[in-house]
Amino acid sequence: MSERLRTHAWPGTYDGEAKPRMGFFTDTSICIGCKACEVACKEWNRVPESPQGFTGDSYDNTVDLGANSWRHVAFVEQRKPLGIDAAERSLAEAANLDQLVAETGLQTYQEGDGLRWLMASDVCKHCTEAACLEVCPTGALFRTEFGTVVVQEDVCNGCGYCVPACPFGVLDQREGDGRVWKCTLCYDRLKDDQEPACAQACPTDSIQFGELDDLRERARARVEALAEAGAERAQLYLAGDDDGIGGAGAFFLLLDDPEVYGLPPDPVDATRDLGSTWAAAGVAAAALGAALAAVVLGGRR
Amino acid sequence: MGSNMAEQHPVGFQWVIEAKERGATVMHVDPRFTRTSAMADLHAPLRPGTDIVFLGAVINHIMSGRREFTEYVRHYTNARVIIKESFRDTDELDGYFSGFEQEDGLYRVDSWGYAGTSGELTAGKREQTGDVSGDQAHGAHGMKLEHGEPPEEDWTLQHPRCVFQILRRHYARYTPEMVEEVCGVPRERFLQIAETLCRNSGPERTGAICYAVGWTQHTVGVQMIRAASIIQLLLGNVGRPGGGVLALRGHANIQGSTDIPTLYDILPGYIPMPHPTSRDDLARFVELNGPDTGAWGSLDAYVTSLLKAWWGEAATADNQFAYSYLPRIDGDHSHYPMMLRMLDGRTRGFVVIGQNPAVGSANSGLMRRALANLEWLVVRDMSEIETAAFWHDSPEIEAGETRPEEIATEVFFLPAAAHTEKDGTFTNTQRLLQWHHKAVEPPGDCRSDLWFAYQLGQRIRARLAGSPLQRDRPLLDLTWDYPLQGPKQEPDADAVMQEINGRHADGRFVSRYQELRADGSTSCGSWIHAGIYADGVNQTARKKPGREQNWIAPEWGWAWPGNRHILYNRASADPQGRPWSERKRYVWWDADEGSWQSLGDVPDFEPTTPPDYTPPDGATGTSAIRGDAPFILHPDGLGWLYAPQGLVDGPLPTHYEPEESPVPNRLYAVRASPTRQRFERPGNPYNPADAQPGADVFPFVLGTYRLTEHHTAGGMSRTVPYLAELQPELFCEVSPQLAALRGLEHGGWATIATTRAAIEARVMVTERVKPLRVQGRTLHTVGLPYHWGRKGLVKGDAANELLGLALDRNVHISEYKVATCDIRPGRRPRGPALAALLSDYRRRAGVGR
């Protein structure tokens, strides 16, 4: 097991029971925005429906990750020059088309004529330094033998501490239930060596599941190939160990900057450096008060 | 083109993504920038309905640059065949081919034939040219040719009347400039696409063209597909790995329901339904419908075996195998004429099984009025779809135009079994039949459609027992004995498949269609499926994992005919039988073995017919096909660049504007397809087109389509919570320019109107929809997905309300993909105000109700 993938609780607390650290590599360059991941996740995990109505936000009517949406496909419509200047043309074709232009003197498409439609399936990052886990007072959140971060529905009391701690806004309390629900990386399926539901369904293998070590290697090769083909802004997101969360168990290949997709460019584990997280802590404390009230009320159910 | 594959066939699209990663160029020509365009290397937005101009210009680009795959074209296509002197092309007749009769608006097709063939291409066809598609649409099997060879040929392809030269002249006016002007695609982008296609041609390379209902749903839909076939034949992309014209079909078994049809004009295996003219003479039927040469040369064996399968002992040589038991068609009895017959009170009973015409068919309001005029209606479905609910929940009832008390139709709703509750096969879009196993019993009153058909037959037969009437003999003599299984007494689908496969007189299963005989010694429910139960094994239930086979995966399911995965695969070898290249090796002739070999597919050529085989005089069937003629279903074994028969609207694809189009036909004086089917009657008005008075009332182009998150008219997706929430409301997609022009607000509401209806939709302003510059004017498009209705977890108006009935006469498919419309901000009126809005539109447009 790679030393750099270690977390506070994994593999240390599992001794021989520890499994390789598993994760997702979501390669958004081949995401077709079909939302099979959203549906397969909900279907497997019996996540309640969460109709948001028509949002008008391109083809996204899911809006965000939350207690009732553990996968979320973002749609970003961008203008850009298309055609032979296209950044995303296939690797081998790049040379071919350039040659074509040289031979036939074809013009590129008019500037501004082209469009780019980015699609990306977001999910809980299963951080190496997971603030949600660190702030959880009940032990509902724990690091599994696969190195993933899971909320245990039988333990969670809905205190909500973890909600503001998450730098990605993933953790969320379910309305009418109070408890926090999020991606478990299909903890139950992992126990049977099965892929998580979203990764299994993904038609184009945009969502890849596997040992984190392998995935990182695959991702590096992929981003290099894309860069070679001219996708200058293609980048890996959360694929290293040097970011504010110590790297993620679920990382991404993006075709543009994270902000474009609504992702924080520099996420930080709020518990990592207490000195700088007073603000976050304040929010957490406020949430605690609300959550305790909920627990008291909930206890009479 | 004509397909949004990433959205409608996402799992099939994995192979496109994989091909792209391996170097393939993916190009998407489509009116909208879709999720497919987003993944493509190139996207060209084109005006809906102008595909033949684009494709014709590709043909022109290939031919004027001599970019065709010459050896393939000379040997494998009918490029070298000389056409009759009496043939006149659209160039000479300004948009008409020779043989057009203004009187009935139909073609007499005699002059289109091969030079030296008889006046009647297929005996007796002349009197049936126009109104009956039964023969014509499937008439490609029909041509009579002496020993399978066209009488006059020019192998140099220079003769002015040879197909190659006719083709070249026909498409000379389809230029990049014309593409720019008519389709709205910049010529540079067109050239880029045409060039890329040419570069992926020849011994070492192939290219594929995918289409879907974006092509079929036009008044010239068949010809759009034909145009793609011409490109692929010129480039040598048919019958070879990585090639083809791939139809991406939309339902789990829409291919299967055509092969074993619930369609009026064909019997299983594309055998035409008989017409009255053959009277009770089976030999005459075969004479009228079958050629002597090619695989269709054995039509007598196929139809006799079908009659034996259906009427068993009662079908004897003495009674012409009960041929007289088959009912006759003598006109267009397809979907829309059927619905109009209901309105006229002539069709009184209607059985609807897993279809939803109340929102899924064009001019939905007219469809519902037809339902309301029935005596009885049976709806079999999983939930109460709009077609079952039309009498108590419809736009007409909402508007106060009618009430349940006024509707006399008696309605039976029978709940259906799901695919998990029954055994059976789906035929996928590649002709591959796959067995699905029953997982659980159908709950409650739910039953399979097999049960419904069987039970209805049993009850009807019981009532008629002892009937002296001749018309009841077909029912009483019918083979109708299927084992029943389980607590619900469901018929055994496996036994039905055995009947489809067929048997020899001694009870042995037929193993291939070549074994079928015309003497009554074989039975077979569908000749193209002969062998599906070979060796007593359900071949469709074979599920050897893909990873344990090569990429052809011949041991997963079963592809008709004869488990051939690539049809016409003889074309993957050169005329001498050698692979065109190592890279594209697939099927080849092994002289030592004296047979055709392959990578794993079944060679679809006669296995021991050598490449240099020349048919002897008097040869019939496939033995009349030369050893270097791969297209064995055609009487000449050639790929048809030019279709001498089989189509009612011309031998070559020609551009005509859609029924409703804001511009004139830039290529010919004839505006729209001369043979298109229109229904001038109350309830089906057409928007004025081109320069007709009132055309400016509907200045925008309307297109309908689907989204990944839903399925067709929504009956299988609006009922599913996890799908309903993903696309909860009908929306229209408009460009920022059109939004500005009409004051449409993103996220707000718009009303879209035609002469048929007005509906409301949420507004999605997006640059994915572009105004196009066409013939000097700016054309705006309104895009509408058609998934909604009044039932289900999410509701909304149905886009199909807006469309009129304008059909491609070849196949009677309506023009769902393009019409004209108006759009205005705000929700549509309710109650009588809605009717007032519509009559105002009609008044301004100068059309009746």
Place this chain on the structure above:
Amino acid sequence: MAPRVPLPGFVRQLGTDPLGLGRSARSRRSERLAPRTRTADRVVQSICPYCAVGCGQRVYVKDEKVVQIEGDPDSPISRGRLCPKGAASEAYVNSPLREYQVRYRRPHGTEWESLDLDTAMEMIADRVLRTRAETWEDQNSRGEPLRRTLGIAALGGATLDSEENYLLKKLFTALGAVSIENQARI
């Protein structure tokens, strides 16, 4: 301030997991958790009912109910993958809007009524024969045979199995009903 250590009243085991973030925090439920693909009584190979790609499905059954449908990795067509519709198949077969009983609406009726399946089938058989008799055409004006009825029509087939279409076409043809159509015309 964010609590880095357990709050009083919540007990975490120590030992190899001093912070109580890993194994010691794992509940009994989590420990015993098993996927329902394991606890199913059986798994059946099927094909997706939506589009014509023909993706392989695995249908998991527990207590005679479908509890899970997912992609079949054995399929060379789909390699275990499914689109959102295919992935929603379990929710489709168990849809909250699914009907399980026959419903009947009499002419001019304002409500659905319930009807026994057998009775419904008998009534439908009666109507088919009545309409057939009323609309039968034996021959055309030239004396050529027609032997058919245009009084009865059928629509649908692309969502059915081939064996079902076969029996329907066979039965309707024997009845003389020719106006038999399906989605392929759309």
